[in-house]
Amino acid sequence: QSVLTQPASVSGSPGQSITISCTGTSSDVGGYNYVSWYQQHPGKAPKLMIYDVSYRPSGVSDRFSGSKSGNTASLTISGLQAEDEADYYCNSYTSYNTYVFGTGTKVTVL
Amino acid sequence: QVQLVQSGAEVKEPGASVKVSCKASGYTFSVYAVHWVRQAPGQWLEWMGWIDAGNGNTQYSQNFQDRVTITRDTSASTAYMELSSLRSEDTAVYYCARNPPGTRPFDNWGQGSLVTVSS
Numbered sequence: 001q002s003v004l005t006q007p008a009s010v011s012g013s014p015g016q017s018i019t020i021s022c023t024g025t026s027s028d029v030g031g032y033n034y035v036s037w038y039q040q041h042p043g044k045a046p047k048l049m050i051y052d053v054s055y056r057p058s059g060v061s062d063r064f065s066g067s068k069s070g071n072t073a074s075l076t077i078s079g080l081q082a083e084d085e086a087d088y089y090c091n092s093y094t095s096y097n098t099y100v101f102g103t104g105t106k107v108t109v110l
Numbered sequence: 111q112v113q114l115v116q117s118g119a120e121v122k123e124p125g126a127s128v129k130v131s132c133k134a135s136g137y138t139f140s141v142y143a144v145h146w147v148r149q150a151p152g153q154w155l156e157w158m159g160w161i162d163a164g165n166g167n168t169q170y171s172q173n174f175q176d177r178v179t180i181t182r183d184t185s186a187s188t189a190y191m192e193l194s195s196l197r198s199e200d201t202a203v204y205y206c207a208r209n210p211p212g213t214r215p216f217d218n219w220g221q222g223s224l225v226t227v228s229s
Binding site for chain 1: 145147154155156157159160168169171172205208209213214215216219220221222
């Protein structure tokens with residue numbers, strides 16, 4: 001099973017907004033509104049940031065938002081802060097009743 | 111609060127099997143699914159499979175179809191992931207994660223278990 005494609009790295013200055021893309025196919029991202037995003041700091045377990053394309057779990061900052069168009073989902077971080085520096089992974093449910101992760105994006109706060 | 115506590119680090123020789131446990135607390139174990147995800151050093155997350163903790167139904171990634179077995183013991187609120195025919199490429203941190211019913215995200219994760227495959 002293939003992996004979802006993300007940019008290797010994205011950077012921005014404090015206060016700026018950045019967007020991370022996640023490209024799949026009509027069998028995963030494009031076929032279902034079951035895209036989620038995870039934040040992972042070094043040596044730590046991933047943390048759920050966005051689910052079902054655009055919903056935030058309780059406790060997650062509203063600076064994080066998600067969207068989807070066709071086979072590409074996006075995560076936007078607005079008002080970038082130093083603590084946002086981490087790896088971010090998208091995930092999608094697939095037509096095979098399985099799940100697939102993205103290749104991951106390293107976010108650097110300049 | 112919800113907790114998923116995994117077993118400790120393991121070192122295995124090539125060709126051996128490893129069984130990692132994931133003990134749940136703070137919620138009704140049988141109502142949720144448990145997924146297993148691994149991360150090789152410096153690599154991205156890789157989904158391995160999941161089990162419906164209520165009825166025991168499983169689904170595996172094609173990448174591990176013949177080598178992985180996920181089980182659960184509802185009396186112990188514990189899920190297990192066994193990977194066989196280990197090779198050096200299986201060296202990774204293995205995570206369990208909870209999936210609420212009727213939804214798709216992984217909302218709580220275990221701390222991870224490092225499995226090292228080396229002769």
